[in-house]
Structure formats: C-alpha cells, structure tokens
Amino acid sequence: MGKHIAVIIFIFLSTTFAWMILGASIVARSSSADSGLTRGVESNWGSAQQQSPPTAVATHIEQHTQLESLNGVITKKVVSASIDTPLQVEQSRIRVALDLEQRQKGLLWFATYRVNFHGDYILRNSTPSDQVTVKLVFPAPDAIYDDLIVRADGQPLALTAANGAVSGVIRRPPGAPIRLEVGYRSQGLGTWDYKLGENVSQVHDFVLEMTTNFDAIDFPQGGLSPTMKTKSDRGWLLTWKYSNLVTGYRIGMVMPEKLQPGPLAGRISFFAPVSLLFFFFLIFIITTLRGIDLHPMHYFFLATSFFAFHLLLAYLVDHISIHAAFAICSTVSIFLVVSYLRIAIGPRFAFVEAALTQFIYLVLFSYAFFFNGFTGLAITIGAIITLFVVMQLTARIDWRRPAAEEAA
Numbered sequence: 001m002g003k004h005i006a007v008i009i010f011i012f013l014s015t016t017f018a019w020m021i022l023g024a025s026i027v028a029r030s031s032s033a034d035s036g037l038t039r040g041v042e043s044n045w046g047s048a049q050q051q052s053p054p055t056a057v058a059t060h061i062e063q064h065t066q067l068e069s070l071n072g073v074i075t076k077k078v079v080s081a082s083i084d085t086p087l088q089v090e091q092s093r094i095r096v097a098l099d100l101e102q103r104q105k106g107l108l109w110f111a112t113y114r115v116n117f118h119g120d121y122i123l124r125n126s127t128p129s130d131q132v133t134v135k136l137v138f139p140a141p142d143a144i145y146d147d148l149i150v151r152a153d154g155q156p157l158a159l160t161a162a163n164g165a166v167s168g169v170i171r172r173p174p175g176a177p178i179r180l181e182v183g184y185r186s187q188g189l190g191t192w193d194y195k196l197g198e199n200v201s202q203v204h205d206f207v208l209e210m211t212t213n214f215d216a217i218d219f220p221q222g223g224l225s226p227t228m229k230t231k232s233d234r235g236w237l238l239t240w241k242y243s244n245l246v247t248g249y250r251i252g253m254v255m256p257e258k259l260q261p262g263p264l265a266g267r268i269s270f271f272a273p274v275s276l277l278f279f280f281f282l283i284f285i286i287t288t289l290r291g292i293d294l295h296p297m298h299y300f301f302l303a304t305s306f307f308a309f310h311l312l313l314a315y316l317v318d319h320i321s322i323h324a325a326f327a328i329c330s331t332v333s334i335f336l337v338v339s340y341l342r343i344a345i346g347p348r349f350a351f352v353e354a355a356l357t358q359f360i361y362l363v364l365f366s367y368a369f370f371f372n373g374f375t376g377l378a379i380t381i382g383a384i385i386t387l388f389v390v391m392q393l394t395a396r397i398d399w400r401r402p403a404a405e406e407a408a
Contacts, residue, residue, distance in 0.1 A: 007299075008284070011296065012277065015273070015304075019269050019272045022307075022311060023269035026262060026269060026314050030266060038110070041110045042189060043142070045112050045187055046140060046142070046144070046188045046189055047189055048140070048190045048192070048193075049115065049140045049188040049192050049193070050192075050252075051117060051139040051192075051195065053092065053119070054119070054134060054137075055087075055137075056086070056180070057084045057132065058125055058126075058127040058129045059083070059085075085126075087124065087126065087127075087132065088123065088124070088126070088204075089123055089204070090124055090177075090205065091122040091206075092119065092207065093119070093120040093207050094118070094119040094120075094194070094209070096117055096209070096211070097115065097116040098114075098213070098214075098253060098255075099114040099116075099213045100112075100255055100256065109261075110189060111189065112187065112188070112189050113187065113188055113189070114186075115185070115186050115187065116185050117182075117185075117186070118183035119181070120179070120181050121179075122179055122180070123180060124175070125176050125177075126174075127174060130173050131171060133167055134157060134170060135165055136150055136166050137165040138165060138166075139188070139193075140164075144187065146186070147184060147185050148166070148183070149182060149183040150168065150182050152168075152180055154179070154181075157170065191252060191254050192252060192253050192255075193250050193252035194251040195250050196245075196247065200248040201246070201248070202244070202246045204243070205243060205244075206243075207239065207240070208239070208251055210238040210239075211234070211235065212236045212238070212253070216256035217253065218256065219253065219254065220252040222250065223249060223251060223252040224249045224250070226239055259322055259372075261317035261318075261322040261325070262317065264370070265310070265313050265317055265322075268369050269314065271369070271379075272307075272310055272366075275361045275362055275365040276361075279302070279357055279358060279362065280299065280303075282389070283302070283354065283357060285393060285394065286357075292345060298344055302340075305333050305337045305340070306333065308329075309332070309366075312328070312329045312332060313326065330362070333358070333362060334362075337354055338350045338354065338355050341354050365382060
C-alpha cells in the first residue's frame with residue numbers, strides 16, 4: 001500500500017510540474033500579445049481619450065512709455081505689447097454618448113468604444129479687445145474626428161489645425177457673450193475622460209449628460225461620481241450637474257472589460273493541481289471502500305485526461321469564445337476518463353463515481369474562476385463539502401485494525 005501511494009504521489013507531482021510549465025507559457029503568450037496587440041489596436045482604432053473644454057483668448061495691444069538713455073540724453077519711447085487674456089467659461093452644457101464595441105485579438109479582449117461628443121459653452125469677452133482666438137484641443141492626438149463642428153454664435157469658424165488642435169479667430173465687442181458650439185464623432189480604447197481644467201479648477205453652471213449602451217459602469221480613480229443616475233433600455237443616463245464647483249478631479253468612464261481568455265486559462269492551469277488532488281483523494285477513498293483495485297497506471301491516465309483539459313483550453317481560446325472552449329474541453333476530458341474506466345474497471349464506476357467526481361473537481365472547480373472575486377470562496381466551500389463527504393464515508397472504519405494486522 002505504501003509503494004502504491006508513493007507512485008500516485010509521484011504521478012501527481014509530475015503532472016503538477018507539467019501544469020506549471022503550461023501556465024507559464026500561457027502567461028508569456030498573454031504578456032507578449034498584450035504589448036503588441038494593444039499598440040496595434042490603438043493604431044487601427046484609437047487610444048484612451050481625455051477631452052478638455054475649449055479655450056478662448058482675447059488679444060489686445062497695450063502701449064506704455066519706456067525711458068531710454070542715449071549718450072546721456074534721456075528720451076521717452078512708446079512701446080506696444082500684445083496681451084493675451086483667457087476668457088472664463090460661464091456655462092457648459094455637454095452631451096456624451098458612449099457605445100461599447102469590444103474586440104478580440106488573440107488571447108485578449110479590448111474595450112473599444114465609439115464616442116459622440118457635443119458641447120455648448122457660453123463665454124464672455126471681459127477684455128477691451130474685440131479679437132478672440134478660440135481653440136479646441138482634441139482628446140487624443142492619433143484618432144479620427146468625423147462630423148467636426150466648431151461654431152461661434154451659430155456661425156462656423158474658419159479653422160486652422162496644428163499640434164492636435166484646431167483654432168479660429170472671431171471678432172466680438174468687449175462685454176459681449178460668445179456662444180460656442182463644438183462636436184465630433186470619434187472612437188477610443190479603455191477610458192473616456194472630461195478634464196475640467198488644469199490642476200484645481202473652478203467651473204460655473206456646468207451640466208454633463210452621458211449615455212451608455214452598457215450596464216457595467218465604473219469610474220476612474222480621481223473621478224467624480226455622477227450627481228444623478230437613470231437606468232435606460234440600452235444602459236445608463238448619467239448626469240453631472242454643478243452650479244459652482246472647485247475641484248482637481250475629472251469626469252470619466254472606464255469601459256467594462258470582457259473576461260480575458262488568456263489570463264483566465266493561465267489561472268485555471270496554475271490551480272489545476274488542487275482540483276486533481278481533490279479528485280485523486282476522493283477516488284482513492286471510494287476505491288478503497290468498494291474494494292476496487294485501481295493501479296497507479298490508472299491514476300496516470302486519469303491525470304493525463306485532466307491535463308488534456310487545460311492543454312486544449314490553452315490553445316482553443318485563441319479561436320472561439322471562452323465559454324464554448326470550456327464546454328468542449330470539459331466534454332473531451334470527461335469522455336477520456338469515462339471511456340477508459342468503463343473498460344478498465346466497469347461502467348457503473350465510470351459513469352457514476354468517476355464522472356460525477358470529475359465533473360465536480362474539474363469542471364465546476366475550473367468554472368469558479370469565471371466569477372472574479374468569488375473563486376477563493378467557491379474553492380473553500382468545495383473543500384469543506386469534500387471533507388464532509390469523506391468523513392461520512394469513513395466514519396465507521398476502524399483505523400486501528402489495519403495497524404494491528406500489519407504489526408501481527
């Protein structure tokens with residue numbers, strides 16, 4: 001019996017070593033794919049976007065007298081200087097529509113989205129100048145911007161594009177309000193932000209309405225939570241409304257991510273020895289109680305059937321959805337075990353004890369990793385249930401009797 005158990009332990013440790021190699025290879029593939037594919041998605045689709053409010057600067061000429069000394073003679077000289085004065089935004093009415101369109105590349109999913117941005121602003125020319133330069137900085141330098149609108153008091157501006165921004169010059173008398181309208185359609189990756197200003201900024205009469213086509217909303221660190229949330233048929237209507245706000249935070253949305261097949265397959269592989277340990281332990285108890293002679297070679301083929309599940313999963317998730325791949329791999333692995341034990345031991349043991357045990361400790365154990373945050377709890381509950389079952393099955397065994405017989 002001792003040699004029998006020692007061989008089973010050796011088979012378990014050898015399979016564990018193979019799983020560690022498989023898990024490391026999956027992690028390496030996912031890491032290399034992450035760096036390369038992210039750059040590829042950003043170049044083809046777009047990167048994370050952070051929009052800032054448009055700026056307006058009034059320019060006027062000021063003259064002052066400057067004294068100059070030449071050969072001991074002091075003269076007065078009139079010098080002209082150009083003064084730029086930023087104009088404050090008195091009112092902001094912003095509408096943002098985010099449509100999530102996730103894309104899969106290899107072992108990874110990327111949270112790509114389309115954004116429709118429209119903003120109406122009121123500024124006031126509080127300077128003595130009538131020349132105002134309006135500038136809109138785009139949220140990402142390398143992106144596409146379709147249906148671009150930049151209007152002042154309903155009139156399109158003649159725009160000049162440079163350094164990831166467009167600008168135009170308008171004429172407005174001192175004290176006159178400027179109704180500025182900007183808008184575009186674009187696309188990005190991962191997050192969308194609206195930056196209220198540089199560092200700590202003050203905003204007046206501010207309303208931003210954001211609509212989403214997804215339910216799993218999340219806000220970035222250093223981001224303001226909405227003042228109002230309304231559920232819609234497609235997702236959410238989120239509103240940020242402030243009358244007079246001073247803050248260094250921003251408004252933003254983190255796109256929900258799908259379950260990443262590569263990292264998930266890697267985690268399942270790294271924890272596979274735990275599921276095999278439970279399986280071997282329960283099978284050993286059942287065969288001992290029923291007097292079934294299960295040779296170490298039987299355990300070897302059972303271990304390889306478990307390993308086949310993770311090996312097939314690691315390479316199948318590249319081509320089909322993670323859920324379909326999981327179902328196929330589970331079916332293949334259970335078929336290998338049941339078809340083998342049906343011939344080696346018998347149909348009842350294969351279809352009842354072995355199939356049920358494998359379904360619990362391979363399929364359900366691995367599926368627990370789909371529920372992020374509950375995996376540890378699910379495994380703990382499974383371990384406690386296993387302990388309860390084994391304790392009930394072995395409660396009537398006289399553990400001293402085998403020891404006394406061996407001593408005799």
